[in-house]
Structure formats: structure tokens, C-alpha cells
Amino acid sequence: MAKFVLIGSGLAGGLLAAYLGRRGYEVDLYERRADPREGDMVGGRSINLAISTRGIHALEQIGIADEALQHAIPMPGRMIHDRSGTLHFSPYDVDPKNCINSIGRAALNTTVIEAAQRYPNVSVHFNHKCTDVDLDTPTVQFEAEHGQLPAHGDAVIGVDGAFSAVRQSMQMQINRFKYDESYLAHGYKELTIPPASDGSWRMEKNALHIWPRKSFMMIALPNPDSSFTCTLFWEFEGPRSFATTKTDDGVRRFFDEEFPDAVPLMPTLLEDFRQNPTGSLVTIRCSPWYYKDKVALVGDAAHAVVPFYGQGMNAAFEDCVVLDECLEEFPEDRERAFGEYFSRRKVNADALADLAIGNFIEMRDKTASKTFRAKKKLDHFLEAALPGIYLPLYTMVTFTRIPYATAAKRARTQNAIVYTALIAIVLIIALLIFHFV
Ligand SMILES: Cc1cc2nc3c(=O)[nH]c(=O)nc-3n(C[C@H](O)[C@H](O)[C@H](O)COP(=O)(O)OP(=O)(O)OC[C@H]3O[C@@H](n4cnc5c(N)ncnc54)[C@H](O)[C@@H]3O)c2cc1C
DSSP states (O other): OOEEEEEOOSHHHHHHHHHHHHTTOEEEEEOSSOOGGGSOOOTTSOSEEEEOHHHHHHHHHTTOHHHHHTTOEEEOEEEEEOTTOOEEEEESSSSTTOOEEEEEHHHHHHHHHHHHHTSTTEEEEOSOEEEEEETTTTEEEEEETTEEEEEEOSEEEEOOOTTOHHHHHHHHHSTTOEEEEEEEEEEEEEEEEOOOTTSSOSSOSSSEEEEEOSSOEEEEEEOTTSOEEEEEEEESSSSSSTTTOOSHHHHHHHHHHHOTTTGGGOTTHHHHHHHSOOEEEEEEEEEOSEETTTEEEOTHHHHOOOGGGSOHHHHHHHHHHHHHHHHHHOTTOHHHHHHHHHHHHHHHHHHHHHHHHHHHHHHHTGGGSHHHHHHHHHHHHHHHHSTTTOOOHHHHHHHSOOOHHHHHHHHHHHHHHHHHHHHHHHHHHHHHHHHHO
16 A cells, blocks of 8 residues: 655644545654644644534544534524624524534644544654655655654655645746735734633623624634634734734723723733734645645645635545545546546635635625625525525535535526516516506
């Protein structure tokens, strides 16, 4: 059986190692950080994430969904906080069973790594930082505790995230490798709402909380320890921005003006704001995602997206399912398997990148409006009235495995039909009124 060298034991790396291990391949999984079970592995990354149908399906296929989801908190809708502190709950779907789930990154990472380690043919090596890959041999160079180390395999998979070292080697060694990165003008900072003194959640726990403020927003997802992790998405630069709000007084004033109902729930706001890093939000598109039968990219390494559809990890997990299917379909031709995987996923990753940017505008601006709530009600009415025919875009992306590109296209067609029908109805009513008055 072939030997795979995987770089990065993050969310997709651990899961992919389990899939490849199950297929009987010899797998060496290398990670630059220490073992997540030994302490804090989050290192400035989001503490919790929303997992939905695609991600859960990928976990189910390898038999670890129940284990992973045991502490997850279902979120059947958004809880919108306006400036006055008034709350509006807007369900994600007409079917209340369709929820997104808040899950801890560290716990999920441990679950996927342990799933991989159950296969005796999978070995995991922490504290190994990949510095370079020679694509043709393929050989990986690592910086490890005792100096430089090479590792060789039949194939190397870069599952090493948005700033992938494997992808950088591909950029340098593949002619006409296409690469594009674009940063949002917004960054993000994580803050905390701790549990109440009686150990309960200080807000509704079964909801994704949003404070939409037009050009920026804050969100909060519940954690199993009764806290919430809040994320402020705000401009890096500008008259009111991360750049101009440096003092405790400035931070306090900004929060008092914009999120007055959250401030009393955030006793460590000023410390959190000072101490927690401000992260960037990047979209990365590249092509191709593979080189011969030697190297491939999976997850954020191939297609980092901004987090506003809550789909980056879900898409990375879906990559693992599709790559596994392609290896099953072409067991004797790995280059063909890599090529199929790339062609099945690339168009969908590109569609997701666009959807994710579009959803930022929806979350931070439109969720606050009555029109948004009316549109959601209309969506849910049509979904219930035309089962299997009309599916809102959010439902297709989040609660089905319809490929992202197909979902985006179908939503455009549905919108065109619905808006044309609405205009026709308004015209007919106007004509009738005109006729009878
Ligand atoms: C604020 C925020 C919120 C998000 N919320 C959601 C959400 O709600 N739902 C969702 O689906 N997605 C969400 N995402 C996206 C999600 O975090 C990523 O899509 C997901 O982590 C991708 O998994 P990955 O395994 O490809 O990469 P990563 O999780 O980044 O893992 C990469 C791994 O590779 C290791 N590594 C990196 N370089 C090297 C090297 N040179 N050598 C060895 N190891 C290396 C890293 O240490 C890491 O362990 C969010 C992202 C952000 C920033």
C-alpha cells in the first residue's frame, strides 16, 4: 500500500488521516504544534465553530459523529440584538430540527486525531514544522526539536491551513501555478461572556447571537461550559476602527454605544480586548490543487474562505469525503484520483468563497432589517408550500449536501422566478383595482 505524508493535523488533517488509515494506506501525519491534548492549541484561532450537515456527514462516514457532537450545542436560529437591546429570533429553517451546532475547536481536533490514531497504520508526529516540499520525489523537510529532518512518501498532502507551506512549495515549483489571496478590510477579535454566577448561560444558549451594525458586527456562539465566545468583526482602519480604538476608555465607549446589552455580560471585556489578537480574514484561491500523483492540497490550504457562512471547516471535511471517494474510484491511478478530486471540488470552493463574502453583508447589515425578516418568512413559506421544489439558499448550503455551486445557481433561478411572480401579482392586483374602481 502507498505511503501518504500529511502536513497539518488540524481539523481536516486529523479527519483525512482517519479516512486514509481506514483505506489501509500507511499514513504519517506531521503537525508543527504540540499535541492538542497537552494544552492550549487554539493559538489565536476561533475557539468554537458551527458544524452543520456537510461536516456531520463527513464525521458520520468514519463513525465519529456521535462522539464529536456529544457536547455540541444546537443553534436552530439567529438571535438578533438591536441597539436598544430588543431581541428578534429568526429560525434558520422551516424545519426546527435543522440546526447548526456550536462545537469546540480543540475538542473536535482531539476527536479527529484520536480517530486517526485508532488505525495502527497511522502515526502522528507533533512539533514538526514543514519548511519545504520537493514535489517530484516527494520529500518534505521539517524543523523539529533535534534539527532538520526529511520525510519521504509516495504522496504528500498539504492540510496545513490558509498559510500552507506545501502550497508555497507548489507555487515555487509548478509553472503557471495560479494563486490569489484577498483580505477583507475587516479583522476579528474574540471576547468572552462568562457563565452566570449560578453556572448558567447569560443569554439564550440555543441560538447564534448577532449584533448587526451595518458596516461591522459582533456574534456569539455558546460553549458547553456555559460561556459564550463573542467575535467582533470590525474595520482595521478608519475613523472608528481597531486602529483608532486603543485605550480602555475608547473600547468601553464603543461597546457602550454599539452593544449596550452585551457590556454588562462581559466583565473581562477590556482585558480580552487588550490581550486577544486581532485576526485577518482571507480568501485564498489557487489552481491546481495537485501535482502528478505526488502532492495534493485539502481544506484551507486549497481554499480558505471568510467565516460568514460557517462553512470553512464543513467544506474542508467535505474535501476529505470526496478525496476518499476518488481514491476508491481510481485505486490504481492516484494522479487521476487527485485530478477528479480537484475538478469536483474547485468549482464548489470558488462558489463558497463568493457566498461567504456575500453572507458577511447579509449578517452585519441586512439581518437587522424588517425586509430581511419578511424575506426569511417568505422563504420558509415557499419551502413549506413547495417541498423539494423551493429550497432557500441558506438551507441548501447548510442543511443539504447539494454542491455549493449548484446551490448558488439554483438560488439565483429561484429568486428570479419568485421576484417575477411577485411583480406579476402586484401588477394583476393593480390592474384589478384600476378596473373595478
Ligand atoms: C474566526 C473564524 C471563525 C470560523 N468559524 C467557522 C465555523 O463556524 N464553521 C466552519 O465550518 N468553519 C469556520 N471557520 C473556518 C475553519 O476554521 C477552517 O476552515 C478550518 O479550520 C480549516 O481546517 P484545516 O484543517 O484545513 O486548517 P486548520 O484548521 O488551519 O489546520 C491546519 C493545521 O496545519 C498546521 N500547520 C500549519 N502550517 C504547518 C507547517 N508548516 N508544518 C506543519 N503543520 C502546519 C497548523 O498548526 C494546523 O494544526 C472559521 C474561521 C475563522 C478564522
